[in-house]
Amino acid sequence: MTDGLWVYLAASPLLWLAGTLVVWIAASSVAKFRPGNPFLNPIMLTIAAIAGILCATGIDYGTYFEGAQFIHFLLGPATVALGIPLYEKLSLVKSNLVPMLSALVVGCLAAVGSTVFLSELFGFAPAIVASLAPKSTTAAVAMAISSGLKGDPALTAAVVVFTGICGAVVVTPMMNAMRIKDFSARRTCVPWDWHRACLLRGSRRRIVFRNSYGTECNSNISCCTSVSVSQLDSEHLHVDAERRQAHKRDQGAGCRLSQWKSEPGKHRARTRLDAINGQQPRRRPYRRGPVD
Amino acid sequence: MLNGLAILFTFQLAGEIVAYLLGGWVPGPVVGMAMIAVALTLTRSTSFLNPAHEGTVSTSKTILANLGILFVPAGVGIIQHLDLIRDRGFALLAVVVLSTVATLTLTVWTFILVKRLSGGYGND
Structure with a gap:
């Protein structure tokens, strides 16, 4: 019975469409645990996980792609959508x-x-x-x-x-x-x-x-x-406007600055404030240089 | 949401048509991207046909915020090339790292040099 179900599901696009989404969400949250590590990239984690599953179960790429093609197709509209930020930054481009x-x-x-x-x-x-x-x-x-x-x-x-x-x-x-x-x-x-x-x-x-x-x-x-x-x-x-406000509300950022006792903590608060005000964050005293 | 998708798909369609007419040397979605940027500079009204309509902007933001997942189906295709990675993995790695460093260096210095020559940093 379970064998039949597996064959039935493996043949439908739904399994791999749902699978890709779930693995992506899981990989994104795993990646958030270690924000300093660029090797914990959610794209790479997802690809590795799905590739591992496919190799382990012996399912060929064609079968997987039948489900995943719906995600793949969105690359086109996503590329078109890049035109909007391009337009928003047009004055910077010009200068x-x-x-x-x-x-x-x-x-x-x-x-x-x-x-x-x-x-x-x-x-x-x-x-x-x-x-x-x-x-x-x-x-x-x-x-x-x-x-x-x-x-x-x-x-x-x-x-x-x-x-x-x-x-x-x-x-x-x-x-x-x-x-x-x-x-x-x-x-x-x-x-x-x-x-x-x-x-x-x-x-x-x-x-x-x-x-x-x-x-x-x-x-x-x-x-x-x-x-x-x-x-x-x-x-x-x-930081866009509503986020800025929500942030201010959550953090009470302006008024709490004086409460910080430790120097790094104070600096974190200042950096956050800078981010909220849309300014270049000031450099940490113990950092070597700016981060890209 | 629907308006946004309609606009994005329509621009992609238009881009594909133009790309086909140009002979196919440039990808259709890239033409669509240029077209949507041009359309935005030309139109300023807020009708739902306008690419600047709120629906388009929020749909685009949603798609672009999750852009990473769109690369997964193609990236999984690497399982068709496992033997290549096993045999030539280090060479592949060397190509990627070395050309990345070379590209970065050349690009950043060109930018700075040209900006300096054209007086972009002022006269000091």
């Missing part, structure tokens, strides 16, 4: 247009060029090189490009996610080592996906990125047009 466009062109060439060069160097097959080439774009766009180049979108998606994690790990130490202080410059070179990966890098960042949904940036041929720029937002701390 930094020339440096941004040149950085984008160079970034495109560098990303695609270095990837193709390195993967040729390591002797990968042409189809794999084509799948790796668009890895610095956001996954939605990269997958479209990869299939256009006769690559494998599945491999591209995985590599894009991993590039994002890698970028999130290296960007802050690198930028600090190079002593880059201009945040619009720092943000321009960080593609959108990396922001997703950055998302779990600390409570302050969580406040930021839950509210700032930007668009991707940087480095791809056709993506040059789509590029964008929430990153250029120099203060990059926009």
